[in-house]
Amino acid sequence: MVHYARGALALTAALLMTTAAVAQDKRVVKYNADYDPAPLAAMEQVIADFEAANPDIDIQLNNFDHEGYKTAIRNFLTADAPDLANWYAGNRMAPFVTSGQFMDVSDVWEANGLKDSLGSALASMTIDGKQWGVPYTYYQWGIYFNRDAYKAAGVDVPGPEGVSWDQFVSNCEKFAAAGIDCITTGTKALWPGAGIFDYLNLRTNGYEFHMDLTAGKVAWTDDKVRATFAEWAKIQPYVTKNHAAIDWQDAAALLVQGKAANYVMGNFAVAVFKEGGMTNDNLGFMGFPEITPGIARAEEAPTDTVHIPSGAKNVDDAKKFLAYLASADAQNKINAAMGQLPINKASTVADDPFLQAGFQMLSTADGGIAQFFDRDAPAEMAKAGMEGFQEFMVKPENLDAILERLEKIRQKVYQ
Amino acid sequence: MTDFWKSNQRRIAPWLFLAPGLFMFAVYVIIPIFQSLWISLYDWDGLGAKVWIGTANYVELWDDDAFYTSLKNNVIWLILYLLAVPAGLFIAIFLNQTITGMRLYKSLFFFPFVISQVVVGLIFSWFYAPDFGLFYKLIELLTGQSIAILADDRFVTYGIIAAGLWPQIAYVMILYLTGLNNVAPDQIEAARLDGAKGWRMLWYVVLPQLRPATFIAVVVTVIGALRSFDLVSIMTDGGPYGSSRVLSFYMYEQALSEYGYRMGYGAAIAVVLFAIMMVFISGFIWKMWRDESER
Numbered sequence: 001m002v003h004y005a006r007g008a009l010a011l012t013a014a015l016l017m018t019t020a021a022v023a024q025d026k027r028v029v030k031y032n033a034d035y036d037p038a039p040l041a042a043m044e045q046v047i048a049d050f051e052a053a054n055p056d057i058d059i060q061l062n063n064f065d066h067e068g069y070k071t072a073i074r075n076f077l078t079a080d081a082p083d084l085a086n087w088y089a090g091n092r093m094a095p096f097v098t099s100g101q102f103m104d105v106s107d108v109w110e111a112n113g114l115k116d117s118l119g120s121a122l123a124s125m126t127i128d129g130k131q132w133g134v135p136y137t138y139y140q141w142g143i144y145f146n147r148d149a150y151k152a153a154g155v156d157v158p159g160p161e162g163v164s165w166d167q168f169v170s171n172c173e174k175f176a177a178a179g180i181d182c183i184t185t186g187t188k189a190l191w192p193g194a195g196i197f198d199y200l201n202l203r204t205n206g207y208e209f210h211m212d213l214t215a216g217k218v219a220w221t222d223d224k225v226r227a228t229f230a231e232w233a234k235i236q237p238y239v240t241k242n243h244a245a246i247d248w249q250d251a252a253a254l255l256v257q258g259k260a261a262n263y264v265m266g267n268f269a270v271a272v273f274k275e276g277g278m279t280n281d282n283l284g285f286m287g288f289p290e291i292t293p294g295i296a297r298a299e300e301a302p303t304d305t306v307h308i309p310s311g312a313k314n315v316d317d318a319k320k321f322l323a324y325l326a327s328a329d330a331q332n333k334i335n336a337a338m339g340q341l342p343i344n345k346a347s348t349v350a351d352d353p354f355l356q357a358g359f360q361m362l363s364t365a366d367g368g369i370a371q372f373f374d375r376d377a378p379a380e381m382a383k384a385g386m387e388g389f390q391e392f393m394v395k396p397e398n399l400d401a402i403l404e405r406l407e408k409i410r411q412k413v414y415q
Numbered sequence: 416m417t418d419f420w421k422s423n424q425r426r427i428a429p430w431l432f433l434a435p436g437l438f439m440f441a442v443y444v445i446i447p448i449f450q451s452l453w454i455s456l457y458d459w460d461g462l463g464a465k466v467w468i469g470t471a472n473y474v475e476l477w478d479d480d481a482f483y484t485s486l487k488n489n490v491i492w493l494i495l496y497l498l499a500v501p502a503g504l505f506i507a508i509f510l511n512q513t514i515t516g517m518r519l520y521k522s523l524f525f526f527p528f529v530i531s532q533v534v535v536g537l538i539f540s541w542f543y544a545p546d547f548g549l550f551y552k553l554i555e556l557l558t559g560q561s562i563a564i565l566a567d568d569r570f571v572t573y574g575i576i577a578a579g580l581w582p583q584i585a586y587v588m589i590l591y592l593t594g595l596n597n598v599a600p601d602q603i604e605a606a607r608l609d610g611a612k613g614w615r616m617l618w619y620v621v622l623p624q625l626r627p628a629t630f631i632a633v634v635v636t637v638i639g640a641l642r643s644f645d646l647v648s649i650m651t652d653g654g655p656y657g658s659s660r661v662l663s664f665y666m667y668e669q670a671l672s673e674y675g676y677r678m679g680y681g682a683a684i685a686v687v688l689f690a691i692m693m694v695f696i697s698g699f700i701w702k703m704w705r706d707e708s709e710r
Contacts, residue, residue: 070673074461095676099463188654242545244655245566374674383674391656394566405480412475 026058029317030082033061034069038271042337049333050324057317059084077101081311083318089124089135089303090371091214091378096307097127103308103315105322106130112323117344121303124371133307134322136331139267139340140358141195141300141372147282149261153178160357162286165203165231172238175261182238184260186251187393190386193243194373196264197389198300201228203291207298207368214376216414220406229392229399231291236396244394252276264288266302270354271339285357298367301358302375303343384409448689455682461670465679472683481657482684485665488572489641489691492661495576496583496640500632503587504625508617510588511595521592528585536649539578540565565651568658575646575659583639587632594628595621630702637695641688662688 035043040063047059062082064072073085077096087093087102096102109115109131115122121135143162150157155171163171172182187193201210205224212218213225240251240260252269254260256276263269273283290297306325308318324330331342336350341359349359362369374382388402420427455472457465476482510521527535542550545563555561564574598621606620622629644663647653653660653668660668662684668674670681 067673071671078462095460095462099460101462188652190652190654241561242563242566245543245545245563379674379676383668387654387656390654394568394655 026056027314027317029057029059029084029314029321031059031061031084031321032064032069032073032076032082033084033086034064034066035086036066039334039338042334045337046325046330046334049330050321053324054317054320057320059321077309077311081309081313083308083312083314084321085307085309087133087305087307088371088375089121089133089305090375092371092375093132093305093307094127094378097132101310102132103310103312104130105133105308105319108134108319108322108326112326114326117328117346118326119345120369121343124303124369125305133305134326135303135305135343136325137335137338137340138301138303138343140362141199141264141266141302142358142361143262143286143288144255144265144269144273145262145284145286146255146258146260146278147284149175149180149255149258152258153180153261155261158284158286160286163289165289165291168289169234171261172235176238180258181240181254181260183235183262183264184240184251184254185243185264185393186240186246186248187243187386187390188245188247190383190390191372191374192248192251192265193389193393194382194386195266195300196232196393197228197385198370198373199264199288200232200291201225202298202300202367202370203288203295204228204231205292206295207370210298210370211368211376214373214381216378216381216410220403220410225403226399229403232392233396236393239393244390267340267354267358280353283354285354287361296367297365298370299362299365300370300372301341301362302372378413381406381409381413451682451685451689454679455686457679459678460676461678462676468679472680475680476683476687481660481665482662484657485660485662485684488659488661489643489688491572492576492579492640492643493637495573496579496636496643497633499580499583499587499636500629502580502584503632504591504629506584506588507591507595508621511592525585525589527582528589530582532582532645533649535578535582536646539574539581539646540650543574565659566655568655571651571655571659575643575650578650579639579643579646583636587636590628590632590635591625594625598624630699634699638692641692641695662691 031047033040033043043061047061051057051059069086073087073096076082077085078101087096093102109118114131114134118125118135121138122131125131125133125135145158147157153175155174175182183196185192185196198210201213204227209218209224213220218225240246240254243251248265248269249272251260251263252265252272253276255263256273256278270283287297287299306322308315308322312318326344328342328344328347331344331347335342335347339350339352339355341349341355341362349355370376373385377385384406388406391398391402454465456467456469458468458471459465506524510517510524542548543564545551545561545566551561551563562570564570602620602624603616606616611620642663643661644667647659647661647664648667651659653664666681666684666688668681669677669684675681
């Protein structure tokens with residue numbers, strides 16, 4: 001866990017500002033976050049701008065390791081609550097909302113017209129008719145592919161409009177003949193497999209059904225769920241064999257090396273592909289193919305958020321910062337650095353082919369925007385579900401046992 | 416006051432010396448045991464209000480496949496981990512010679528116990544890693560089959576136990592090496608004059624003298640097997656699809672991990688693990704007590 005001292009930066013900022021020559025007693029806002037290096041630098045810039053506009057407020061950013069944060073948040077929310085904390089939208093925030101650990105910030109939404117400007121994220125931030133945080137970024141999921149691998153296997157490179165499902169499956173056979181994994185993934189941490197399931201289910205049964213399933217309203221043994229797995233079975237033989245033993249970054253390496261052709265992933269993976277040596281010339285992106293004809297196209301775009309814990313001491317200034325973070329200006333800045341999409345509708349999307357494609361895809365999705373399996377479904381169901389997906393990709397013959405197990409857990413979780 | 420102190424000094428003093436230790440033991444061991452028992456009777460997400468549900472957590476455990484997988488793996492761990500005792504004894508006897516540089520060899524053999532379990536886990540993960548792991552390549556070369564040990568539910572537990580055995584054997588070896596230092600040379604001499612050699616010498620003369628070391632080795636190995644957690648967490652995170660879970664990891668998963676918000680259920684698993692450990696621990700304590708009181 002990295003303790004990031006904001007002191008030095010605040011000092012240089014103070015020195016630069018001629019008006020703030022005399023050190024004042026600033027009101028402190030403590031902010032616990034889990035940024036990777038690039039977004040961290042961007043957030044520091046956003047904070048510096050905010051502090052320049054509000055010289056009497058001092059935001060102290062305490063940055064955590066990304067994975068460690070997920071378990072640390074429970075301790076600090078109850079024991080030593082900061083004034084601001086990062087988290088995720090959808091059902092993922094439900095445990096903290098229902099246990100009263102997050103503060104209702106509907107007034108921030110009301111006072112700043114966020115229901116309009118952040119309208120696309122309103123549903124995923126609302127529980128019991130109230131808003132519980134402010135979203136600042138989201139990113140699309142889709143299929144990233146290696147054009148060189150397509151050429152090596154003698155398969156037509158998909159255009160921006162993507163390919164049909166039948167075409168995709170028959171491409172897989174050609175890749176298999178060429179000794180290339182048609183689809184790669186690394187499910188050691190479980191969640192990458194859920195991306196594949198989400199898209200198959202959204203494309204086979206549509207947004208409404210997917211939401212009903214993650215909300216526990218439909219049985220896992222339902223025929224429609226089986227239909228999704230039947231589609232999955234078509235591509236299962238072409239998924240990287242040892243995916244259960246590798247992390248998603250290892251699978252990214254397979255794509256970079258041309259040992260795999262396609263990867264169902266989030267846009268954050270682009271940075272990893274490019275670090276591995278891929279460029280805009282050989283890295284391609286397309287939406288997941290349509291499966292059931294005519295079904296309204298839904299996409300997957302997880303949203304990251306900032307919340308005010310109930311134990312916050314400086315609520316007023318924390319709300320000021322949330323309002324600032326929701327502005328188009330702040331969202332432009334941080335998303336340009338993160339390589340992700342801003343939520344404020346007045347903001348602009350960075351000049352990057354993958355972001356532009358993602359923005360285009362999400363803004364025309366008439367079916368709806370799903371968060372992600374582990375954010376749409378409650379924690380226990382999410383964990384069991386993702387284990388089931390992993391098992392299915394290794395042993396498709398266990399399908400009946402997997403679905404029965406998930407159904408048993410569904411009946412227990414949503415009572 | 417001083418009179419009271421003078422007349423009772425001998426009775427009070429031991430308790431005064433024991434007080435700090437007893438206090439810590441109570442706060443960090445005894446009280447948490449009862450707290451866990453208590454929490455296991457509630458439905459609690461660790462954040463909100465507790466709801467009393469009686470034995471419902473235990474009833475659920477009874478019908479939980481993942482619990483039985485963990486229990487089965489714990490049994491496998493327990494049995495295979497005990498291989499560390501004969502293996503450690505063998506290496507200790509092998510190293511118990513006077514050759515130049517023996518100290519160096521001994522410390523090299525002891526090395527795996529010195530490095531952290533986290534590092535051991537990482538080393539073995541790479542050893543087994545598909546596509547570039549040494550073991551993976553070896554198996555591919557010998558059998559033509561490519562097997563990713565840590566992604567295969569048939570082998571994953573054995574793969575992790577092998578990683579755990581590596582430092583455990585070193586630990587047992589050190590216990591036996593110190594034990595071998597205390598083997599009485601005159602008895603060896605006498606046995607040799609009587610014509611004892613090889614296995615008979617080991618079985619009837621050396622091993623009985625090593626009994627205290629064997630006892631400690633078995634105790635630390637059994638406890639080590641039951642509380643195995645770090646290697647599972649680092650090498651597989653309980654996967655693939657939960658097939659390498661052990662009870663302690665399952666408890667962590669349910670109560671504290673990224674998707675675990677079930678303190679009560681986790682506590683119930685902890686209580687079951689505690690009960691299993693208690694069987695062994697009371698056995699050990701009973702044996703120690705018998706040894707000390709009857710001789």
